[in-house]
Amino acid sequence: MNHEKASNFKGTFRRMLDRLLVDRLLCYTVAGFAVLATAMSVIGPRILGHATDIVFTGYLSDQFPEGMTKQQVIDSLERSGDDRVADLIRSTDLHPGAGIDFTALGWVLTGAIALYVVASLLMWTQGRLTTVVVQRMVAGLRDEVEEKVNRLPLKYLDTHERGELMSRTTNDIDNIAQSLQQTISQMISSLLMVVGTLSMMLWISPLLALIALVTLPLAIVLTRQITQRSQPQFVGQWAATGKVNGHIEEVFTGHQVVKVFGQQATAREEFDRRNDALFGAAFKAQFISGVIQPVMMFMSNLNYVAVAVVGALRVASGSLSIGEVQAFIQYSRQFTQPLAQLAGMINLLQSGMASAERVFQLLDEEEERPDRADAPFPDPLRGRVEFSDVTFSYSDSPLIEHLDLVAEPGETIAIVGPTGAGKTTLTNLVLRFYDLQGGRITLDGVDVADMSRGELRENFGVVLQDTWLFKGTIRDNIAYGAHRASDEEVQRAAEAAHVDHFVRTLPDGYDTVIDEEGQGVSAGQRQLLTIARAFLADPAILVLDEATSSVDTRTEALVQQAMEQLRSGRTSFVIAHRLSTIRDADHIVVMEDGRIVEQGNHESLVHGGGAYERLYAAQFAGATT
Template sequence: MGMGPQRARDFKGTLRRLSERLLRERMLVWGLVLFGVLATSLSVVGPKVLGHATDIVFTGYLSDQFPDGATKAEVVAKLRAEGNDQLASLVGSVDLQPGSGIDFTSLSWVLGGVLVLYVLASLLQWFQGRITTVVVQHTVADLRNDVEAKLNRMPLSYFDRTERGEVLSRTTNDIDNIAQSFQQTMSQLLTSVLMVVGTLAMMIVISPLLALVAVVTIPLAFVITKAVTKRSQPQFVQQWTSTGRLNGHIEEVFTGHDVVKVFGRQKEAREEFDQRNDAVFAASFKAQFISGVVQPVMMFVANINYVLVAVIGGLRVASGSLSIGDVQAFIQYSRQFTQPLTQVAAMIQVLQSGVASAERVFALLDEDEERAGEVDAPFPDPVRGRVVFEDVSFSYQPDEPLIEHLDLVAEPGQTVAIVGPTGAGKTTLTNLVLRFYELDAGRITLDGVDIGRMDRGPLRRNFGVVLQDTWLFNGTIRENIAYGADNATEEQVLAASEAAFVDHFVRTLPDGYDTVIDDEGTNVSAGQRQLLTIARAFLADPSVLVLDEATSSVDTRTESLVQGAMEQLRAGRTSFVIAHRLSTIRDADHIVVMEDGHIVEQGTHDSLRAAGRAYERLYSAQFTASA
């Protein structure tokens, strides 16, 4: 892609925002911590109790080596008299009872206690894992809801400048990665921290000297982890950024696969795919390789620590300063102490990946939203449909003016046709009426109320829109038509279908209105898809209609039928009709001719033809070309 790795903008801030979301489940999080503390406490006590079992076995074995009836003091004195001071110190450090042998009753009680401890610890860990799953899934579900709500509040300009596949990647892949990352790390990180604290406390109790030896490796572990994290985090960000670009390309090519094949661009599409796929591979490989260095290095540090503890502990046992059971427990604790550090190092890469995805999701959530209108602004009731453009100026790019100082009045019940060459700004006018974009200057009023002060929901519910680009979702024909109104009855659906001349072709299908069409509508023709969207508009029964080349995909005979139906639909309603075929708007009450974002002519069909200017040139060009 020709781009270097992108650094995380705010790793700590993103992690903090995620933590704040997790803390919305405050009671469950406290339960998670409580079960973690209890499970770790029981696990930490286990090695100490096992060390006591080892002492029972070792003491029993030593006791069996000396004659019955002698006292411990006599055995120690005899060993010293024989010059065996090291063994004497060892015997003196244990609870020796000469000739008694191993106390299997005490041993069985100790081992039984250890079993109970570990069973309880396992149960508590199971509860901890269960709570972790609930917390993470609730948090991710809330995050998905927030993203869905955010997308509904985003301006149309965001989707114009952002690849659809990129948006899909953030709302699916990135959120799923957050869920997986925290599912794997949340409980384990808590357990690891508690294990480190608990084992360190037990090691200090057993032997401060050996505890100091074990602690010496901690700064080294932190230095290694910090260095690797600093290098790998930008690669994780690049990995998910590249994944979003790859998804954008795939979505674009698969959606337009017919065009790609018609123009023979499979090779170029494949090359673009390979380029973006290689970018994902490179970033993923670097991220995983760099972060993967941590665990083997941490294991090496842990092994050094293990050797030091074993050697020094052996010397302390030989000198009688520690029992062999304490040394055994300490060695186990040293493993428990370094193992969580190694696990944390291994989880760092998973956490980094999740935070990188979270950063992309939060970037979406932080995008500018549509400017809210004044919800308490007076809304016309009932809506008559008088729409007025007052000195309106608008541009998609600040340095490229499109519409400047435009004035236009659409009286209630009027049909206003907007015509002009491609790029004149016709569709832009309707987008402004629907508040898909905000004005740069001027205002648009509906029945005298500035639409910029209205809530978009009620405003758009009073508009019926039929676009040139049809949109159908994956569902039955009945469901697609009923999309135009809440709780539509079967009679209403059928009435709208008959009015839009849909009923005839639907009844020829094997399943009728229960025919399932996919989101691309490939099992119905382009003209039939457009008729379905027109039926949807009929059912909505709006106060104002916006028809953007609504009959461009139907045949001439059907177009004449739909025009008749449109006349019925437009009766008593204000209608904006964008048309290229001027024959379809001859009967419009008012025709507006636009060029380069300006209105150059207004009037009726006859008056504009008589004027012999822009409209006449368009009209003559069409019919001359047809002839």
């Protein structure tokens, strides 16, 4: 990932904020509670300062005889040379001989306690509402990502690691939720606290407020410099996380192959390399951003010392009361503490925005061209498929060039050829998994590029060499393309695919639960289940891509009989390496280097002296040696 895009912290944060503000009423409610809670928290030190003044004034009042006035006490002290004490008393509400007014003190403390209790309740409510806002936004983001993945072209999924994609859809979104949950509410409160405490500080003493603000510009500059250096590191951290996840997903999926070929050490070395890269990026990100809070705390302590010294001098001169200085020191702490918290939250926020950038990059990826609103579709569907001057390539190197092919309704077209000849690509093009670079493919005379992808694919039944099952019962796996199918229909499809007997030998029969890797089911049995799925879907057009490659010879013969029945009256494309499975095909197409080099039926091609005969001879020779 380049760091230019990662440096767009403001743009990403603004984009995330727009998503949060979808629940405007709830956001305004959160802000309202934050304002009330902060206002009460700001008033608290002033009330406590008043309590201190009551105690201090009462103590001083008790030191002088009853009947004297405040001015008499001050005059007496000045005549005796105690000018400092006189100045101190001048700023108090002295009542000689009265002592401490515990009633007034009680009311003040009760008011302070009530204020803090209400402020705590408001803050708790604010936190709860913030959780609702954030989790709603994250849930919506997950929905968008899920929908986006379904709209991405197959090319994107083929060119990106699945583990990396999964990391963006899980780890990054979880990190967004965590960082926003811990920062949004606190940021609002901290910003309001800064404004509130600054106002109170200016009210108590503009001079002390000026002293407290001296170090603020320097703190802001340092924080900005640190932030600019740490943001790219957070992006690198989450990019490295995606690479580690991609490697783990790859190794775990192919763990049998890794062990068979003794590549555990190699896999471990690759993991260590990616893990070390993740460690380095994470360490730099956390270390650089972690410097912010100590810097802010150092500035806060400098302010504290300066305010304490100057405040003491102001009390001694009678310009301020002890309670006012006490309140100001509390405000000074309340002023620098949220600044330090904001600085510390930048760490989390940067991490969250780095993850948000990765998620937004996924959401901004180019999608499949949308279907036309008035997409045509042949009705009734006969199943005539025609390739006209088709040209296609996955990269700059051409794969298929100027290919022409016609499949008449009900015909079985077998496509054979060496690996990489473009056989599977043809079926991917018919299903619109990829768009053509040239030419056109028509279904009953209608260009498939103009059709709705969903409606087009609903009429195709596809059985791939790579079987795919999901975690669920065998019944659910067979009925994947026909959710309303009855138990009898599922059973008939299983019988047609010769999988019924095997299923009935399982303890729970069709209710047996299998996972996505088909644990407890052999590779051949998994393929039979996918064939049964195609039987149940009852499609108009069949695509069989090495559909019997994992079954034994006896089962293959039985499946071939079922396939003949299934193909009856349907246009079928059969991609096969076992030439024995396509003897009865109506039309056999031999492909090499993306071109059709031979066409015909089995009898004409096997004695034609061309590519098909060579393939047949090589396969036969391989079978008898």
